[in-house]
Amino acid sequence: MSAFDGLRGQLQQAAATFADGPDALEGILLGIVDDVDRAVREPLEIFPVCHHSPASAVAMARRLREKQPKVVYLELCEDMAPLLPELRNCRLPVAVQAYATEVDGFPVDWSPLSLVAPITEASAEYQVIAYALDTPGVELVLVDRSSDHVFQWEPRGAPAEPADPAAPVEEEAALHGDAVGVEIGDLRPRFAELEEHLLHHGRVRHWSEWWHQYVELPLGDSDHDTYRQVMLLIGSLFRRLAPGDPDKVRVDEDRERHMWTRMREHLAATGTDPADCLYVCGAFHAASRVEEFGVHGADTFTVSPRTATRWQHGLIPSSHAAIEAQFGLAAGSVSIAATTWTTNLKRTGVRPFRLAGQAAGRTVKPLPAPGPQVPPADRLSGFLRRPPVLDALDEAELLGWSVEVVRAARRNGYLASTADAIAVFETSILLAGMRDRARPTPYDFQDAAVTCIEKDTVPGRRDVRRLVEIMMGGDRIGQVGYDALPPLARDVHDRLSALNLTLTQRGVQRALLDIATRPELGRCSDVLWMLRYLLPHGAARPIMGERRLGERPIQESWDLALGTHQRALIELGYEGVSIEQVLEQRLRRAAYGPQATAATVLEAVEDATLYLGGRRLADELGTRALEVLAAERTVDGAPEVLRRVRRLLAYYRTSEPQLPPWIGAFVTTGYAHYCTLLPTAFADEDATVGQVAAMLGFLFSMESLALSLGCDRTQLELAVAQSHPREPSKVALLWAAQVHLGSLTRAELRSRCDDLLADPLALPAYPRYLSGFVHALEPVPGLTDVVVEAVSNAFGRLPDPVLLPWLPTLISTLRSGGTELAPLLIREAGRTFPGRLAALDAWVPPWRARPEVRPGLPVAGAGGVSLLAAHPATCDALAALLGCDGAWQAAGPGAGGGAALVGRYPDTAAALEVLLAAR
Incomplete structure (x- = not known):
């Protein structure tokens, strides 16, 4: 005979009445009673709980004081047990975390793996942990699957419970990051129609409110048997009405098989009497129907081995908002649960368990001797027939x-x-x-x-x-104490102790570093710059001061929020024992990753030099940059490569006695590499004019170093000669390159610009030509005056009906493509144009001025002859430079003093004449 036979008969009669005969309803109702009866009769007492339920916490505290079990089995990942004693050094809520950065046996795109189990004071699991850790002779055994098995049992199609990166979340709600949550006692209908029905007839808005009204309040001060049977009833109901998702059913049943298998193994190994044990699990799992259920269940489940993934464990701060966001609870529900927990303690008089480190000033009294065990009676019948208890208005x-x-x-x-x-x-x-x-x-x-x-x-x-x-209590945010931090986080706190700040405090604190008067603060500055690189934005933010290659500031000002970003700092401790080690690993990962480019590797070289110092890592990454550059077949990263190589060259030339071998090899390899790609880049429509200009900038600015290291300039000349662009901006860029190489004179370039302005068909494309000239200032900055002249001629010669339509295009082109080069144009324009408005009317542009012809000099070559005659010393120096060894001779009548020399060297005179006309 069972204590629930009477209830079975009532439910069978109700099923026949409402379902017109025995049918599926009868099977569900009687199956629920069977589940409750089976769990109640189990020799090892099962205590069903709900996740962060005050009623469960009160019932748990009361039952622990009554039963005083010697062994408590808890539904929590078995590999998290070593972290639980560290809860003494924390302020709840906190979360136990398992973290893995390098995966072995899981899909690569799942990395990093993160798993959290949040713990609040108003939860049954915390009562169990506090009781077991502070009561002598009590053993706490975690029996749920390990962190590794959590991800092993997930489908391989996608990572478990991926977070939506686009969803806006508050700072407190993001304390868990995108970690997978382990729910101890998850109890919510998985049947959407059932939840909708309960919310509608309960006249509530969401599930948290329904649970508070119809479960928390009635069970808040109920006796143990009533609480236990009601929770088993709810768990069985939700389980039997859950949709038959094969993956979820398999995971739920495997968890139950795993837990019962671990409990039987522990009982067999220790010889503990099941009557002295307590099994704390979610009500959903308490009503299990697997063959392995119970101390006398079948031993047919084999726990699979763990993968080779190396897991790190630690404690991270949590908050009510983070728990609500991760587990889909209504906003404010956990805060209201904390308030209800306090109210229940006052109403029932139950003394909760608190860890010694968290119960400041409290004395823990010894537990009274347990009373005799009374067989459980049927409490469900009375509970189900009893109308709701209406509390009086307070x-x-x-x-x-x-x-x-x-x-x-x-x-x-x-x-x-x-x-x-x-x-x-x-x-x-x-x-x-x-x-x-x-x-x-x-x-x-x-x-x-x-x-x-x-x-x-x-x-x-x-x-x-x-x-x-x-x-109602607000969003309580937990904190991990110093002693519970990983070695890296403790090392950071120790190294920043000279700042005299409370780094565990939440919020922003201002740190002032006067390095000139206190040189020891320079080490704090090094730590802060590394933290700025490693931690999220806002954890360490410089207000004054910057770190550049070859520069050391004398004063700095920082806004620090390490207490707010404590989770990120703790997770750094999972990657290494010092921030230098973690930074080196990050830089290596960026340089050797599958998406690494020459620009990203050079960035890693620069960061290694800035933050770590020394040459070992920088030289290694520089050699890697050389390999990546040689393997690239596109010019997408050419602008970034040019900027970073220039900075590194300037740094090494001023701070090192000689250049590192890798950077010389990088210049020679880059010279040959970009010469090879130049004709293709000019013709490629996907290659932008800025990228091609950066290639030319690399070739022209590194040319002297490359030639000194053995490169051949003929390769560059052939590459330019083989380039045949069609896009106007690239055509203008090619003209600038030809001027630099000497195959095109400045006079010819000016003539081509004049021809474009005179051609009505070419006018619509003129802004793009100007864009090419602006980008040409990167490789050929000496053409600044020509670009200013080209823009001025357009404004001076074109009528308004032609000029105004493409003026917006010109402005947008200059803004988008010439932002960094605009200062060169502005400086040249300021030097060329008059500074006062009154002088503008009489001003003649330099490119329109004609050279003065002196009387007595031939018209042809008059400018060059007069220049030679007026400055004989300069002429002698130029002649020596050109290899001329002749002496001054008397000129014939009517000729200047240098006429004979001009006659002997007509080419030199023509070159000087062109130079004078250009000036």
Whole structure:
């Protein structure tokens, strides 16, 4: 005979009445009773709980003091057990985390793997942990699958429970990052229609409110047997009505098989009597039907071996908002649960368990001797027939809430008054009555406050719903103590101790570093710059001071929020024992990754020089940059390569006695590499003019070093000669390159620009030619005057009907393509144009000025002859430079003093004449 035979008969009769005969309904109802009966009769006592439920926590504290079990089996990942004693050094809520950066046996795109199990004071699992750790002779055994098995049992198609990166989350709600959550006692309908039905008939908005009203409040002060049987009933109901998803069913059953297998192994190894044990698990798993269920279950399940993935474990700060966001709970529900936990303790008189390190000033009294065990009776029949208990209205509590929310609303900019407090009070009672509740719940009060105070505007940063959540307890944020931090985090705190700041404190703190008067702060500066590189934005933010190659600041100012970003700092400890080691690993990963380019590797070289110093890692990464550059077949990264190579060359030339071997090899390899790709890049439509200009900038600016290291300039000349672009901006860029190499004179370049302005068909493309000339200032900065002349001629010669239509295109082209080069143009224009408006009328552009012809000199070559005659010393120096060894001779009548020399060297005279005309 079973204690539930009477209940079975009642449910069978009800099923026959409502379902017109025995059918599926009867099977479900009787199956639920069978599940409860089976769990209750199990020799090893099963204690079903719900995730972060105050009712479960109170019932757990009461049962632990009554039963005093010697062994407690807890549904938590078995590899997290070593971390639990560290909870003494923390302020709850915190989360136990398992973390793996390098995966072996899992898909690569799942990395990094992160798993968290949040723990709050108002939870049954914390009561178990505190009892087991602070009670002598009690053993706590974690029996759930390991962190490795959590991901082993996930489908290989996608990572487990991926987070939506586009979803906006608050800072407190993101404390867990994108970690997978381990729910201890997850209890929520997986049958959507059932949840919708319960919410509709319960007259509530979400599941958290339904659970609070119909489970938390009735079970808050119930006896042990009633609590246990009701939780088993709910777990069995949700399990039997859950959709038959094969993956979820398989994972749930494998977890149950794993836990019962581990418990039987422990009982067999230690010889413990099951009557002295307690099994704490979620109510969903307590109503299990697997063959391995119970101490006498079948031993048919084999735990698969773990993968070779190396897991790191630690504690990270958590918060109520983070728990709600990760497990899909309503906003504020965990805060309300914490308030309910405090209320239940006062109402029931139950003394909770707290770890010694967290119960400051408390004395732990010895537990009384356990009383005799009484066989459980049928409590479900009475509970199901009993009408809901309507708590009496606590007017003082509700009035206090109403006054407090109005006070908070005033502080946040709302025009709230005493009349609003009265309205909130009366509306809360009205809403509770409409929902068949005599006592308004926090959710009723929240709705009333929004209705009466918020109206249609939110004047401040917080709305009324958020104000109520804060008033009910707020979002408590946990903190991991110094002793519970990993070695890396403790080392960071020790090295920054000279700043005299409380680094564990949340919020932003200002740190002032006067390195000139206190040189020891230079080491703090090194740590802060590395933290800025490794941690998320805002953890360490420089306000004054910067770090560049070859420079060391004498003063710095920082905004530090290491307490706010404690999780990120702790996770750095999973990657190494010092921030230097982690930084080196990050740089190597960036340089040797599959997506590495020459630009990214050079960036890693620069970062290694900036933050780590020394030459070992920088030389290794520089050699890697050389390999990556030689393997590239595109010019996408040419601008970044040019900028970084210039900076590194300038640094090594000023700080090192000689250049590192790798950078010389990089220059020669880059010279040959870009010469080979230049004709293709000029013709490739996907290659932008900025990328081609960067290639030419590399070739022209590194030419002297490359030639000194053995490169051949003929290769560059052939590459330019083989380039035949069609796009106007690249054509202009090619002309500039030809001017630099000497195959095109400046006079010919000016003539081509004049021809473009004179050709009506070429006018629409003229802005793109100008864009090419602007980009040409990167490789050939000496053409600045020609670009200014080309722009000025366009404005001076073209009529308004032609100029105005393409003027916006010209401006947008210069802004988008010449932002970095615009200062060169502005400086040249300021030097060329008159500084005063009055001088503009008489001003003649230099490119239009004609050389002065002196009397007595031939017209042809007059400028060069007069220059030679006026400056004989300069002529002698130029002649020596050109290899001329002749002497001055007397000129014939009517000729200048240098006429004979001009006659002997007509080419030199023509070159000087062209130079004079250009000036």
